[in-house]
Amino acid sequence: MNDLESKLSRTLNRAATQAPHAPGTLAGTVETRFRRRRRRSQALLAAAAVVVLAGGTSYALRGEDIRAVPATSATAAPVQARLTELPAPIEQVWPEAVRKTPAKLPDGRAYQARTFVDERTLLVTTEQRFEVADAVHAYDLDSGELRKIADVPVPEGTVLFASGFTIGADQVVWWTKLDDGRAQIWSAPLAGGEARIVTTHQVDGGGHESGLDGLAVAGDQVVFSINAGGVSAVPLGGGTAKPVEGGAGLHLLSWPWAGTVGMRGPEEPQFGTIRNLETGETSTALVRAGEKEMICGVTLCVGWAADGTTFQRLRDGSQEKSSPCEPSRFAPGRFCTTAVAADRRPLGVALYDTTTGRSADLGIRPQESSAPPVGKPGDPGVTGARPAVTMIETPHVEGDQPLLSYTVGDTRYVVDLRKIG
Amino acid sequence: MRRCNSFPAGLLWEVKQPTKGEKHVEPDSRFAEFVAERGDALLRYGYVLAGNPHDAADLVQEALVKLRAAWPRLRSKDNPESYARTTMARLHIATWRLRRREHLAWALPEGEHHDAxxxxxxxxxxxxxxxxxxxxxxxxxxxxxxxxxxxxxxxxxxxxxxxxxxxxxxxxxxxxxxxxxxxxxxxxxxxxxxxxxxxxx
Structure with missing residues (x-):
C-alpha cells in the first residue's frame, strides 16, 4: 500500500467515526416501511430520452421532438426555507378543514382512511391483519355510522394486498397482485354489493417488487399504469386492458396526465414531462443546471437547487421561491408536510400551503430518541462523540388528493384540503 | 480483516421468490436484533460510501428494507451483513436517490461531520x-x-x-x-x- 492508499484507509476510518448513530427505532421503521412497500410498490425506474442543453436542461418523452427550455438564472435568493418553530395547531389555523374522530371505529376495530366519498363520508378499509384489507366501508364522520360496501377478497397467492382505492362512476376500484406477476383490478358498487374482477393484467414475472403505480376511473373506463411504465385502460364493466394511445412507458400522474418518472438521478426530474392522454398536449417543466431530485405535479415542481436549498415553482418556471417542501416520491400538489426542527431536533410536523406560505402544526411529535452511543467491539471508530438521531414519521399529501389523515394517540385527524381557502 | 464476506455472488438477484400461497411474513425478532447490533456499523459504512449523513441514513434504511424482504429466504450460510453491505454499494452506484421518499425525517446534524x-x-x-x-x-x-x-x-x-x-x-x-x-x-x-x-x- 503506498502513501496515498494508507492515507485513504486512515481517512475513511476516521470519517466513519463521524457517522450518526442508528436510532433505537430503526428496526421498527424498517418493518413498517417493508410492509408498506409490499402493499404499495414503489415506482420503479423508467428511462426517458434526456437532452442537456447548454446552461439549462430540457427533457422529452421518448420519440418526441425535443422542446428546448431557455436557460435562465434563478432570481430567488439562496436561503433555505425551514420551519424552526411549531406553527399554531391545525384546528386553529384551518378549523373548517379539520375533523377529529376516534382513532378506532365504534366497534373498536382499527381502520385505514382511503379517500373521501363525499364531504362527510370517508371510504375506509378494515383489516384482517396488518395492512391486509378485509372489507371496504363508508364511514359517516357525523354520525359515526359504518356501512359496509363490500368484502375485499384475498385470493390464494396474493402478494400485494388491496391498494389504490379510488371511486368513480359509483364504483369503488382497487387492485391486488398475485405471486405469478398478475395484477387484479377489482370493483364493487359504492351502494354495496360484491367485489368482482374487472381485469387481470400481467405486470411482471412475479414477486412483490412491482405492481400498479396509478389507478383511476375515467368515465366508464378504469385507467392504470404499472411500475415498469405504460398506461392501459379497461372498461369498468370488465374486459381485457388495452394500452392507452400515447401512454407507452408513462406513469399515471393524475388522469388524464401521465409522464415519465425519471431515473431519480441528479439531472432527470420525475414527471418533468407529462402528456395529457386525452388531448395529446405535453408539458415540460423548466429545469436549471445543477438541480437535483426534482419532482413535479400537474402544476407545481419541487426540487433541490444547486445551492443545496429546496425550491418550489410552477412547471413553466414562474413563481419560484425557496420552500420547506422537500422532494419526495410523491408528486407535489398545493400542500406538503414537512418536519419542523430546531437545534437539530425534530419538534413536530407541519402542513404547509405552497400557495399562501401558511403552515399549521399537525400535532405529531417525535418518537423517542435513540440510546446514547455504545461502541461495538471490533468496529472501527467506536470512539468519539457522535450525534444520535431522532426520527419523526410524517403523513404525506399525495398530489392534489384532498384527504390528509393521520392519528395522534387515540385521535384520528381527517383534513379536507379542499376546504382550505 | 474485520469481516468475512461469505455471500454467494449474485445473491441479491437470485433470492427465490416466495413459495406459492405464502402470505404474510411475521416480524422476526432476529431481524430486529440484527438491526440493533449492526445498525451503527452499517451507518458508518453508508457514511463513507455516500459522504453525508442524510444519504447514509437513506442507504441503510433502503438496504435494510430489502434485507427484511429477503430475510425469510436467507439460508443459514448467507451473511445478512454482507447482503446489506452489498445492497448499499449497489444502491449507491445506481444513480440512486431516495431522500425522504418514505417521509421519514432524520434529524441529522448539519455541518458537524467535518469538524472532527x-x-x-x-x-x-x-x-x-x-x-x-x-x-x-x-x-x-x-x-x-x-x-x-x-x-x-x-x-x-x-x-x-x-x-x-x-x-x-x-x-x-x-x-x-x-x-x-x-x-x-x-x-x-x-x-x-x-x-x-x-x-x-
Whole structure:
C-alpha cells in the first residue's frame, strides 16, 4: 500500500467515526416501511430520452421532438426555507378543514382512511391483519355510522394486498397482485354489493417488487399504469386492458396526465414531462443546471437547487421561491408536510400551503430518541462523540388528493384540503 | 480483516421468490436484533460510501428494507451483513436517490461531520473523495475501508476485475490530482499495484 492508499484507509476510518448513530427505532421503521412497500410498490425506474442543453436542461418523452427550455438564472435568493418553530395547531389555523374522530371505529376495530366519498363520508378499509384489507366501508364522520360496501377478497397467492382505492362512476376500484406477476383490478358498487374482477393484467414475472403505480376511473373506463411504465385502460364493466394511445412507458400522474418518472438521478426530474392522454398536449417543466431530485405535479415542481436549498415553482418556471417542501416520491400538489426542527431536533410536523406560505402544526411529535452511543467491539471508530438521531414519521399529501389523515394517540385527524381557502 | 464476506455472488438477484400461497411474513425478532447490533456499523459504512449523513441514513434504511424482504429466504450460510453491505454499494452506484421518499425525517446534524476530521491531509482527502463519480468512490471504499480484494469488489458490484482495477486507478489519479501538496507524488504504475492483496481469501 503506498502513501496515498494508507492515507485513504486512515481517512475513511476516521470519517466513519463521524457517522450518526442508528436510532433505537430503526428496526421498527424498517418493518413498517417493508410492509408498506409490499402493499404499495414503489415506482420503479423508467428511462426517458434526456437532452442537456447548454446552461439549462430540457427533457422529452421518448420519440418526441425535443422542446428546448431557455436557460435562465434563478432570481430567488439562496436561503433555505425551514420551519424552526411549531406553527399554531391545525384546528386553529384551518378549523373548517379539520375533523377529529376516534382513532378506532365504534366497534373498536382499527381502520385505514382511503379517500373521501363525499364531504362527510370517508371510504375506509378494515383489516384482517396488518395492512391486509378485509372489507371496504363508508364511514359517516357525523354520525359515526359504518356501512359496509363490500368484502375485499384475498385470493390464494396474493402478494400485494388491496391498494389504490379510488371511486368513480359509483364504483369503488382497487387492485391486488398475485405471486405469478398478475395484477387484479377489482370493483364493487359504492351502494354495496360484491367485489368482482374487472381485469387481470400481467405486470411482471412475479414477486412483490412491482405492481400498479396509478389507478383511476375515467368515465366508464378504469385507467392504470404499472411500475415498469405504460398506461392501459379497461372498461369498468370488465374486459381485457388495452394500452392507452400515447401512454407507452408513462406513469399515471393524475388522469388524464401521465409522464415519465425519471431515473431519480441528479439531472432527470420525475414527471418533468407529462402528456395529457386525452388531448395529446405535453408539458415540460423548466429545469436549471445543477438541480437535483426534482419532482413535479400537474402544476407545481419541487426540487433541490444547486445551492443545496429546496425550491418550489410552477412547471413553466414562474413563481419560484425557496420552500420547506422537500422532494419526495410523491408528486407535489398545493400542500406538503414537512418536519419542523430546531437545534437539530425534530419538534413536530407541519402542513404547509405552497400557495399562501401558511403552515399549521399537525400535532405529531417525535418518537423517542435513540440510546446514547455504545461502541461495538471490533468496529472501527467506536470512539468519539457522535450525534444520535431522532426520527419523526410524517403523513404525506399525495398530489392534489384532498384527504390528509393521520392519528395522534387515540385521535384520528381527517383534513379536507379542499376546504382550505 | 474485520469481516468475512461469505455471500454467494449474485445473491441479491437470485433470492427465490416466495413459495406459492405464502402470505404474510411475521416480524422476526432476529431481524430486529440484527438491526440493533449492526445498525451503527452499517451507518458508518453508508457514511463513507455516500459522504453525508442524510444519504447514509437513506442507504441503510433502503438496504435494510430489502434485507427484511429477503430475510425469510436467507439460508443459514448467507451473511445478512454482507447482503446489506452489498445492497448499499449497489444502491449507491445506481444513480440512486431516495431522500425522504418514505417521509421519514432524520434529524441529522448539519455541518458537524467535518469538524472532527483533523485539518490537513485527511480533511483534504475526505473532501477530494466527494469529487469522485459514484462508482469510483464505491470501489475506493470497498478497497480501502472494507478491505476487500479486487475479486470480492468485482463480485459485490457485479463488474469485472479489470473494471475494478481501472476504476481504482482513475480514482487514485483524481484524488492525487485534487490534493494540494505534490510532494508524495508517485509514479502512476504504482497505482495499479495489487501487491499484498490476496485474491482468494
Amino acid at each position: 476530521l483533523p485539518a490537513g491531509d485527511e480533511r483534504d482527502l475526505w473532501q477530494a473523495l466527494a469529487g469522485l463519480p459514484r462508482r469510483q468512490r464505491a470501489v475506493v471504499v470497498l478497497r480501502y475501508y472494507e478491505q476487500l480484494t479486487d475479486t470480492e469488489i468485482a463480485g459485490v458490484l457485479g463488474i469485472s476485475r479489470g473494471t475494478v482495477r481501472s476504476q481504482v486507478s482513475r480514482a487514485l489519479d483524481k484524488l492525487r490530482a485534487a490534493l494540494p501538496p505534490p510532494d508524495d507524488r508517485v509514479p502512476a504504475r504504482h497505482l495499479h499495484s495489487d501487491a499484498g492483496r490476496g485474491e482468494a481469501r
